[in-house]
Amino acid sequence: MPERIVILGAGHAAAQAIDTLRRRGHRGSIVLVGDEPHLPYQRPPLSKKYLAGTHERSRLLIRQARYYSERAIETRLGRRALQIDRRTQRARLDDGSDLAYDALLIATGSRARALTVPGADLDGVRYLRTMADVDSLRTGMESARRIVIIGGGYIGLEVAATCRQRGLAVTVLETQDRVMKRVVSEETSAAFTAEHLRNGVNIICGAGSLEIASHAGTQQVRAVVCDGCEHEADIVLIGVGAAAAQELACDAGLECDNGIVVDLHGRTSDASIYAAGDCTSHPSARYGGYVRLESVDNAFEQATTAALNMLGEPAEHDSVPWFWSEQFDLKLTITGLASGHDTVVVRGDPTSRCFSVCYLRGNELLAVESVGNSKDAIAARRLIAARSHLEPHHLANPACGLDRLPANSRPAN
Known part of the structure; x- marks a missing residue:
């Protein structure tokens, strides 16, 4: 030892x-x-x-x-x-x-990954990774009216929700064709986009040719220029991954x-x-x-x-990955990893604010995205850990909870 x-x-x-x-x-x-x-x-x-x-x-x-x-x-x-x-x-x-x-x-x-675009070093450009980063952002928010967030992933959207609730005008610029594309399904992406739009967040996807502009003769942020259009900003938050x-x-x-x-x-x-x-x-x-x-x-x-x-106690790390995000009052839980899936099953109505998206490979459950559905999220971790093989038509029925699957869908002991 x-x-x-x-x-x-x-x-x-x-x-x-x-x-x-x-x-x-x-x-x-x-x-x-x-x-x-x-x-x-x-x-x-x-x-x-x-x-x-x-x-x-x-x-x-x-x-x-x-x-x-x-x-x-x-x-x-x-x-x-x-x-x-x-x-x-x-x-x-x-x-x-x-x-x-x-x-x-x-x-x-x-x-935090740095963004290398013209103007990325101007005053008013922020990242969010540490307590000090947030303290700096909060100080800037005290006098700010508008924030532009570059990046529509977890951090960008969570900050967008928080800033909107604090009364700021918020614009999110995402280079992909939808938010959170790297980590969630189209259905989940659409649900969170709708939630942000309902709360007054301006989301622009497919954003390109970014440049951060300053007030004349200063180093202070004035706007983010995207595809020739200016989006005024007192603060710019960069959230393009880690x-x-x-x-x-x-x-x-x-x-x-x-x-x-x-x-x-x-x-x-x-x-x-x-x-x-x-x-x-x-x-x-x-x-x-x-x-x-x-x-x-x-x-x-x-x-x-x-x-x-x-300490000499043999142990192996092989647990099922688990992630979560809260934006406004909508909660997302992701259990497992979807990479390598060949089948996607949607449980429930994606417009209902309570649904799940299941990913399978050869009927083995790999991952579940749960939006406002804590029961599915809890059951998913156990089923994925057991390498359960499930019938897609059973999964597609939201009335049949993941925690009480039909007998022929349960993993063998």
Whole structure:
């Protein structure tokens, strides 16, 4: 069992790893390094309740400061790891200090993708990934009347809903032909588009030739020019996805490919180094090949697995992925991954604000998108985990709940 464990990154995965290590009896030292000045905090509320001002900063913390002190966790906050020396098993920080480790967990998460268009560096252009990003955005919103959001994914649409509820005029520019195209079906995309339109959000899909313009003689945002049309803005939020924060691992010579490559145990190509969360690419027998997931649930599950293996308790990470988004009062839950499907079944009326979209491959249930349908979302996780084979005509009947399928549709024991 390693005596000294160092964790680089202070997000959901780091918090869960610490909890698992101490609960499972690790009595050695644990050092937590985070480049933000905050203890690990929840990220999902950033674009919703925290941005809206209904969540105080203290409520974001996954655990309060007392938790870490009571468990003798050494914290190095506001510090960035610059280098991992695998030969000497030391991590060098930006203050010049070195941390020796017997086992190292990289939990650096992901970072917002930068948009490289003219004017992207103007004052008033924002990204949303950290608490500081939201604080800056909230300050700008106090005097703003109009916001243009570039990107119609989860973050863009969640911020659009929050800003609209705070009274701002909101325009969303999406380069694809529909919002959330990378992650949801046409039916789900249409349902959320309709919800935003009902609430006064202006959504423009197929947006191209973007440029951010400033007021004459200043560096202050004035408008976003899209296909020759100007959309006035006091603030521009860029939400065009996220990339794995893998540079530290790559520089150390660890295998990286759209994330830090780990095995089912959370171990990297170096037996003393583990990784967990958004920064990783891990194998999935269920979906084939390697996947990189940006979700709180995956961070918790993978960090638990890595921590157990650090302590010599064999464990494998193979849980069913789970994601969610809230926009206005409409909730989306995605269970599983749809990649590789050959059949799509819609349960219920997509215009009813309560329906599900099921993805199958050879009648095996791979994924379910549930809009306003928590029962389907809960049942889907169990069925997908069991690799259930279901008849499409049974799935298509919304009166037959996923949690009470006909006997011939249930997975064999």
